[in-house]
Amino acid sequence: MKAIIPAAGLGTRFLPATKCTPKELLPVLDKPVIQYVVEEALEPDDVDGVVIVNSRLKPQMEKYFSEDKDFEEYLRAHGKDALAEKVHEAGALPVSFVYQDDPRGLGHAVWCAREEVGDEPFFVLLGDYFVPDRQMCVNMQKVSREHGGASVIAVAPVPEDQVSRYGIIAGECVGSLEGSDATGENEGAVWKVSGMVEKPAREDAPSHLFIVGRYLLSPRTMDLLATQGVGAGGEIQLTDAMVRLLESEDMYALVVDPSEGCDTGTPAAWAATNARLALSDPEQESAFREALGDVAL
The missing domain is CATH 3.90.550.10 (Spore Coat Polysaccharide Biosynthesis Protein SpsA; Chain A)
Structure with a gap:
């Protein structure tokens, strides 16, 4: 694949x-x-x-x-x-x-x-x-195999006052990743997805779980994208095709800790990621701290 x-x-x-x-x-x-x-x-x-x-x-x-x-x-x-x-x-x-x-x-x-x-x-x-540890997709693959090859998305909890900024899933917790006993919206919990709501009002949010940006999708998704009309922003949205996919196939979500990953989407986030990895690398940390001098971390 x-x-x-x-x-x-x-x-x-x-x-x-x-x-x-x-x-x-x-x-x-x-x-x-x-x-x-x-x-x-x-x-x-x-x-x-x-x-x-x-x-x-x-x-x-x-x-x-x-x-x-x-x-x-x-x-x-x-x-x-x-x-x-x-x-x-x-x-x-x-x-x-x-x-x-x-x-x-x-x-x-x-x-x-x-x-x-x-x-x-x-x-x-x-x-x-x-x-960095490359395990998020590996764990999604495990969930898919446990559920007959179903599509799986990675999701993470977001504070209640921020749900209106994201695409939020609806569904229920149906288990946990092998080796985990997580439930609810905790890391390692597995949800069966029943829907997705784009930027819901706080009072209308079906959960506090947003899509992180890792997807394992069935081949039918491509068929749906071929006929997908424009959505938000006048663009063809992957989420819209995934909502249609739910009409004929099961989909699951694995709750992850977004801090396991590194964001590089803005100059500030990119700079912070460089600092974070330098501080976690035994070969780079001392040189990085020396280069910073008196700058506080």
Whole structure:
């Protein structure tokens, strides 16, 4: 099966930096954001390839995931074998590209990968968020297998006064992830989804669980996206197709802790993620603290 990463946006929040460097290639320590997401996507044992939905205005993305034997040989000739191996690993990842020529929404971006996916279930990972331990999708796969291959989405609790900012699921808790005894809206709980409500009023919210940006979807989703009309913002929304999917198939939600992941969607979040990973890396922490000097963390 394949994992889809929509990445056709132009990164306007990061302009002018993204005038020449796609935001997905901005580094978190020594790797670009998109590589962390690709590696996370490849962690489930059924995933054998990643499809990046790209814009033709960002050819740098494809260059990054291509082999560069001349550069590798140059590095090795100068005694930089470890760096050459890192460059090789990036170029050897099983990544392919399709294009979203018009910005018509997340649902349309996913649909652009239909030929690569074929008639198989698929993951969708949004590229502004990655999980360093790479276990979120693995755990979603476990839930799917426990429920006959059903679609699974990752959800997380949000404070009651913030539900109107998100897409919120309706449903009920029906169990927990293997090895967990979680219930309700606690991490590890598993819900059977009965509906989704986009940005509900506080008093109308069916739960406090919002969709995090990790999806494991049945192949029927692609069929529904082919006929999905425009929704919020005049775009083709993935959530709208998922609501239609519920009419014919079961869907489950795994409650996760969103703090397990790293947000890179804004300049401030990206900078904070760099700091967070530097502080958690034994090889980087002391140098990072020394570089900060008297700046308080």
